[in-house]
Amino acid sequence: MLQIDEEMEKHNDLLKEIQENPTxxxxxxxxxxxxxxxxxxxxxxxxxxxLDGLEDRDAVARLATRCLSAVSAYDNTLESVETLDAAQAKFDDILNSPSVDAACEKIRSLAKAKELDSSLILLINSAYAAAKESQTVTNEAKDIMYHLYKATKSSLRSITPKEIKLLKYLLNITDPEERFSALATAFSPGDDHEAKDPKALYTTPKELHKWIKIMLDAYHLNKEETDIREAKQMSQPIVIQRLFILKDTIEDEYLDKKTVVADENPKKEDDTSVEEFLN
Known part of the structure; x- marks a missing residue:
């Protein structure tokens, strides 16, 4: 009984740390x-x-899905030694920068060149986590790793396709009618395709439909590839249900059958930013 209590306490401790640091x-x-x-x-x-509340269950399901994605990304990255060696070389170059600003600029440059890969991100995440918890690392070193970590996250957001940003916005709307209204707005920027609001996100039904399919494919792939049996049995998160609803709505209201069939095979090159959305 004592061992079970200790295990439960360890699980609760991990979940608490995740809930307190969701980013x-x-x-x-x-x-x-x-x-x-x-x-x-x-x-x-x-x-x-x-949990009794639907929103509370939704929040826990979202968190669990993000955990699965993070663990999967970690495991997949460790499989390639060559990739890690290349990432380590980039990381060493960043650390050898003459200043923190210069190091952050290198990260931004790598992102623009599409060389800010998952292995390098893993190294930066690991270094930041280790420095943050260490009792021997100086505050100056911790501050450096914090800035590198923040620069990495910021760079990832800057290269995320607008459709992914739009999906995040739509999926966070709990009211179905409000969500569908926002969807319609995203497809109608105004006359001559000029955006009514420069800060708003606009796209086409075909493009958003493609990204929804990519997201759903990635979700199912993560579930199938994980070796955690209990994770496979986890009930489908509400966020995935909302994705299915958005997909069906776009197909029924905005796309013809020929377009839907043509979108059944999205280009492989578009898969690169899915991990950022799930994480």
Missing amino acids: DINAIAAKRRRDFTGEFFRYVTLLSET
């Missing part, structure tokens, strides 16, 4: 990979089932 899930996964066990995901599933 640092990748760093947490890198630091505490061994704790993301099948029993942990079973614990999260059981916890979700005890």
Whole structure:
């Protein structure tokens, strides 16, 4: 009984750390990979089932999905030694910069050149997590790693396709009617395709439909490839249900059948930014 209590306490401690630092899930996964066990995901599933509020269950499901994605990305990256060596060389070059500003600029340059790959991001996340928790690392070193970590996250957001940003916005709208209204607005920037609001996100039904399919494919792929049995049994998050609803709405209201068939095979090159959305 004591051992079970200790395990539950460990699971609760990990979940609490994730909930308190939702934007640092990748760093947490890198630091505490061994704790993301099948029993942990079973614990999260059981916890979700005890919650009464739909929004609370939705939040836990979203968090669990992001954890799975972070763990999957971590495991997949570790499989390639050559990729890690190349990433380490980039990381060393960043650390050898004459100043923090120069180091952050190198990260931004790598992002613009599409060379800010998952392996390098993993190294930066791991270094930041280790420095943050260390009792021996100086505050100056911790500050440097913090700035590198923030620069990396900022760079990722800057290269995320606008359709992914739009999907994030739509999926966070809880009211269905409001969500569908926002969807219609995103497809109608105004006369001559000029945006009514320069800060708003606009796209075409075909383009958004393509990205929704990519997201759903990535979700199913993550579920199939994970070796955590309990994770596979986890009930489908509401965010995925909303994606399906958006997909069906676009197909029924905005696309003809020929367009839908043509979009069944999205270009492989468009898969590069899916991981950022799930994380």
